[in-house]
Amino acid sequence: MINFTQLVLASHNAGKLKELQAMLGESVQLRSIGEFSSVEPEETGLSFVENAILKARNAARISGLPALADDSGLAVDFLGGAPGIYSARYADGKGDAANNAKLLDVLKDVPEAERGAQFVCVLALVRHADDPLPILCEGLWHGRILTQASGEHGFGYDPLFWVPERDCSSAELSPADKNQISHRARAMDLLRQRLGLK
C-alpha cells in the first residue's frame, strides 16, 4: 500500500475540492489538477465509473502524483436517470444556474410524488496513470427535486435537492452537515476504509 500523503484531485470544481479535503482531514493533502494544467479532459465515458477513471488517469499522467477523481451527478427518476453523467453539461455548458433552470423547467408539471432523484458520486483512485487496478467507491444520496431553488451553500444542483432526513434543501445544510450525509461522504467513507485511513 502506498503512502498517500499527497494526492492530486482530478477536478476543476472548487466545491468538490473543498468537500473532499474536509472529509479527508489533514493526513492527506489534496492538490488541485489546476496547479498543473487548465485543460479539462473530455468526459467521453458512458458511466460515472468510466469518467472517473479517465479523469484520474489523466491527472496522474499530467502531475506524476497518485490521483483521485470524482465523477458525480444527479439522476432524476422521472427522467430515467438523466441528466446523470451529463449533469454538468445539461444546459450545454452554460453553468450551474442554467442547469438548475433547465431542470426546473423540464419538471414543472411533475407532481411531488414523482420528483424522486439521487445524487451519485464515484471516486476513482489510481496510483499512477496506467494503474491496472483503480480503487472505485460509489455513494448515493436519495432525495427529491424541489419546485424552486432554496439555500446558498454548496454548489451545482444543491439548491434544488430536497433532503428528506433533514427536511431542507442540500444548499440549506451547513457544509459540515452535508459532508456527513452526502453521496460524496458515502463514497469517501468507503475509500477511507479501503485505504486504511479509518
Ligand SMILES: O=c1nc[nH]c2c1ncn2[C@H]1C[C@H](O)[C@@H](COP(=O)(O)OP(=O)(O)OP(=O)(O)O)O1
Ligand atoms: O454535491 C453536489 N451538489 C450539487 N451538485 C452536485 C454535487 N455533486 C455533483 N453535482 C453536480 C454538479 C455538476 O453538474 C455534476 C458533476 O459533474 P462532474 O463532471 O462530475 O464535475 P465537474 O465537471 O463539475 O468537475 P470535474 O469534472 O472537473 O471534477 O453534478
Ligand SMILES: [Mg+2]
Ligand atoms: Mg466534469
